[in-house]
Amino acid sequence: MLIDFKRPTSHIKYLSSLSSVKWIQLALSHPIDILIDHAHCERKAAGVAIQLMFRYPSEPGLAEVLSPIAREELEHFEKILYLLRDLGYSLKALKPPPYGGELAKCIRKDEPNRMLDSFLIAGLIEARSHERLSLLALNSEHKSLKLLYESLLESEARHFGIYWKLAQNKFSKEETYQRLEELSKVETKILSQTFSLPRVHS
Ligand SMILES: [Fe+2]
Ligand SMILES: [Fe+2]
Structure with a gap:
């Protein structure tokens, strides 16, 4: 079992926790499951952007930023x-962790x-994906996986910035910060109730 691993020097400051050693070890010892699960994450991220465009079709400035996100997430999906x-695998259904569903309940x-x-x-x-992909990029032993995660990192951080800006443009600074803080604590709590299967958001 891996003992030594690197952490990124920075992460998105709005996350209220860093990934546990347990998650890092689980993820690094199941690289293909994580890769397949990550493909599903990209697919779902595209779906979220499209869903919001459909829910708020006349919201000024929304489609202009969400449509490129949806396209970009699908490009990531295809890349995986x-x-x-190339590695001899294909996409398959995986039991998802409770992460997305539990967060959705907070809406x-x-x-x-x-x-x-x-x-x-x-x-x-997006912020959590950025933090976890950074860990995978730094610590994956397989060169092609390392390169893949390195190539995806920056856009996940940028996507966080886009959603954060959408919130700030529409709502007061105070309300936005306060709610993000509440949701960020819930996000940490969900991750602390460990899901035993190797997933990006276990
Ligand atoms: Fe992505
Ligand atoms: Fe993203």
């Missing part, structure tokens, strides 16, 4: 599909709270 194929039903929570949760998921 090709890498899987308030009434507008505009629903919009604020949706932006912030989408952003938090």
Whole structure:
């Protein structure tokens, strides 16, 4: 079992925790499951962007930033599909961790709270992906996996920035920060209730 690993020198400051050693060890010892799960994460991230465009079709400035995110996430998805194929694997269904579903339960039903929570949760998921992909990029032993994660990192941080800006443009600074802090604590709590299978968001 791996003992020594590197942590990135920086992460998105709005995350209220860093990934546990347990997660790092689980992820690094199951590289293909993590890769397949990550393909699903990219697919779902594209779906979230498209879903928000459909839910708020006339929101000024929204489609202009979400449509490129959706396209970019699908490009990431395809990139992983090709890498899987090159490595002799293909996409398969995996039991998802409770992470996404538990976070979705925090989205308030009434507008505009629903919009604020949706932006912030989408952003938090991007921020966590950025932190975990950084760990995978730094510590993966397989060169092609290392290169893949390195190539995806920057866009996940940028996507966090886009969702954060969407929230800040529409809602007051105070409300946005306060709600992000609340949601970030819930996100940490969900991750602390460890899901035993190797997933990006176990
Ligand atoms: Fe992505
Ligand atoms: Fe993303």
